[in-house]
Amino acid sequence: METRLLLLPLCLCWALSAGGAERSGPPNLLILLMDDMGWGDLGVFGEPSKETPNLDQMAAEGMLFPNFYTANPLCSPSRAALLTGRLPIRNGFYTTNAHARNAYTPQEIVGGIPGSELLLPELLKKAGYVSKIIGKWHLGHRPQFHPLKHGFDEWFGSPNCHFGPYDNKATPNIPVYRDREMIGRYYEDFKINLKTGEANLTQIYLQEALDFISRQQASHQPFFLYWAIDATHAPVYASKQFLGTSQRGLYGDAVREIDDSIGKILKSLQNLGISENTFVFFTSDNGAALISAPKQGGSNGRFLCGKQTTFEGGMREPAIAWWPGHIPAGHVSHQLGNVMDLFTTSLSLAGLQPPSDRQIDGIDLSPAILQGKLIDRPIFYYRGNEMMAVRLGLYKAHYWTWSNSWEQFSQGIDFCPGQNISGVTTHTQEEHTKLPLLFHLGRDPGEKYLISFSSYEYQEVMEQISPKVQLHKETMVPGEPQLNVCDKAVMNWAPPGCEKLGKCLEPPKSNPKKCFWPH
């Protein structure tokens, strides 16, 4: 209570100096980014177990976006797009090693986020924001790519996925950082029990978030917190208290723990009296990983296929905006949104302009969020260096279709288990650039019923879509691809801080090679 009373005069000062109404200063920004969580994993999006009461409540108090997308069906490019506001093909988070391949940042990757890219936390500094990332970075693990080199003030988490355990000989275990230095490694200092699925990492990430929020509230500086947790990415994990509590098995346990944590974070904002000054956005980096389902993967509801694909299941994301007193409670916005919009929208809420020296793909969603407006814009579905599909309004046109190769599929890797749409979920890359496959996502969200090429509807819609695609392609200047080269020498052998822990390992001789991206 004392804290809240002390805060009041300062807030008023802020409001007065900004010339606005009470508490009208730039809001804190809190992005809750899930890992491989699917559109269908939330009760509010129809998961039958209805085990996300806190997220459902967040939607009831905020705004739900059923038409929100990622910029890429894989983690690294999606995250690079979120933080730069730019398509991966522009910011370099793609590969040209082969056509239309998903690429990311495993330990062998040489590249990372280019120094020329401007990230959200860098730009927010101009408005006095203090920024922290908690969880998975995934924009390059070599020191020059680290969060604190790209605008973040604090980091607790890891540069790569929590794969492992490794032997620290052929492959080092993944480090966990606090700020600039590693403080341990997964499976050594930060345990994940692959047999039971137990790990207390989400609890640690929760505590980090609560501590940071509380510290920033006391400091009266606006903050940007990027909470990029990864319990729902295989190997899926949950804390002991949540293990076995879900109807859905281990994956559901992880979702329940995250839901519980988000409830606690929102509650802390309310308890600290800053909920009306904190813009919170919940979403995920890509569709549920159906290859890991049902024990280690989530649900994309009734959408087609999953992670790795440019069907709706691969790229449509659960999304909720929450900002009590600013966002009307219980609304649904059919605005087409994209993770890249979080970049532009965050800048807008902070009173800043996006960079004008480069193409920004994210749009400012604040008119949609605050005034219920609908902004006409296309959604482009990329896989690596190829624009596979585009959505305009309720229509989606596929210019290329591919699930995965026959070779991979015959090995049991199935991105569309139980689903098969003839000529659509193809196992060879099929080009449709001359005559795109068209679907109406309103009456056919599952992309099952092709609109006839000879129909009036097809002609009319393609006349709208074609010029937009043509313009997009003509004006596209791809960035330098960062995900082409792999080298075992760049793995996390001796991360900064390893010497203090006695955890430095000897790297092998450098042997850079083209990375192999099968999908």
Added chain:
Amino acid sequence: METRLLLLPLCLCWALSAGGAERSGPPNLLILLMDDMGWGDLGVFGEPSKETPNLDQMAAEGMLFPNFYTANPLCSPSRAALLTGRLPIRNGFYTTNAHARNAYTPQEIVGGIPGSELLLPELLKKAGYVSKIIGKWHLGHRPQFHPLKHGFDEWFGSPNCHFGPYDNKATPNIPVYRDREMIGRYYEDFKINLKTGEANLTQIYLQEALDFISRQQASHQPFFLYWAIDATHAPVYASKQFLGTSQRGLYGDAVREIDDSIGKILKSLQNLGISENTFVFFTSDNGAALISAPKQGGSNGRFLCGKQTTFEGGMREPAIAWWPGHIPAGHVSHQLGNVMDLFTTSLSLAGLQPPSDRQIDGIDLSPAILQGKLIDRPIFYYRGNEMMAVRLGLYKAHYWTWSNSWEQFSQGIDFCPGQNISGVTTHTQEEHTKLPLLFHLGRDPGEKYLISFSSYEYQEVMEQISPKVQLHKETMVPGEPQLNVCDKAVMNWAPPGCEKLGKCLEPPKSNPKKCFWPH
């Protein structure tokens, strides 16, 4: 306001005479039964267009049942089960013409609800209820089977589906009744425009409901209203004011009109001051008809297949209970429920016992609804004369699998469009009675991942399920099948009241035959 004040002393009298608290008299009963609406058609169950604000609000104010089932994946048997509390194989709503065939009541059907069956409205008379059915009856169209012969006091609607238009020569148009007499025929006096999808029937059914509720409220007698509308059954229709308003096309227009109507019905209960004395239950007769999707069929969310099948998409139904002041708001019950439970639960709420001279399959859900209890019970999935599957807890065991025949499938009739689970969605009837196919519906609601026959889990679960199935089969005494014989002479040629309208037609000579049921 005057009405409410006048009502108060009477209500108190009722409460005192019943020895309970204020307004504790037997509640009005309102069953809102949808036709071919799927689990996934409601916003609250994840339909991406989120176009059911009134139903979602009903759930927010009431109790949602994500695990609610029908007794049969086709309309007539489902409805017979709801009104008798008994499986169709007991009440006669099945066929023995072929194995595991869905059968219903087309115009040619000779049979109907047997006189020996006791229907809910008949029993409710003992507690002073006035009962009305609005919409589709479907328990036999010959006069002896009519609603007013089976306990209903009023009827507005039709005995059969609104198929047509017919020529009144080979086939008569379907009559619409008020009480005991026909008042017109579909496509003649009650128009349905198959080209535009326009029909104002839902508005008529809404007005009938509002009028009845208002009349009953004034008469101070408890009522049972069975609102069995059919706009979402192909040919799908909507009123002019709703046409073209949905993102989902005509089917969505129909859903929007129904949602709007239900909002108005609940509002009228509130305005009349009887919402706290009216138990309302919303559900559907079977899964969405995916053969008619996307323009004339709905969505079963992420469940497998649709209407006609015993997969989850065929038999899991949207379900909401609403009773302000009695049912806690915003709760989700994972109770396994069935339309047959509406029979037993309604009797219980009316203070009546179910008949003791026959097997009743429906259970009293009031402990689940009013006290949040979970009652352990199996769900049996029947198709015609065969128990195809059983659910116990989160597990479902298939004893027989079949989608439809190769012959039908090759003609383009697909009950599982875009879905194919090898060995599960079979096109021949596959027997698994020795080694049932087992699924965990919590982590695998889509019935995609077979539990290994050799696993400990399989052994353990089947040890629970097998004795329940054995007992069920051993004690099953099938009723006389009513859906075996068809005869063109029994069609709606000259329904009661036709002479007043000059709408009597000449029946052909009687020629009874075994009905052909392809699925």
